[in-house]
Amino acid sequence: MRGSLIALLIARREAAGLTQTELAAKLGEYQSFVARLESGQRRVDVVEFLQLAGGFDPHEAMDQLSRIQE
Template structure:
């Protein structure tokens, strides 16, 4: 999906997920396995091709070990467009 179809907040969320996963020392396959999904799904989330709903965000936070409130605060500070 071309980047002009994503909002800055959507792109920032994708960046944050990848960053938190890397800091946690997890591979995409680790996260996918914990979700009961396949690795390409995580790639799609991290490159912004797939939107993430709030329940998925909470599951990712539990698996990766980040505070979802910090992510939401960062997104609120990110310009909409």
């Protein structure tokens, strides 16, 4: 699921028209934080996922990921 979650987060960021730098600024983080998340170098915990999901429905995203894993 990890690769699927990262792909989903990247797709949602891009669909929102945000660069890594812009997303990082919205989160109060550095661009390198977003880059590490998106490259898989850093795990996404639940609280961070909910922050990242500020622009989309996290329940819908989890449903989408569960369908991918079936």
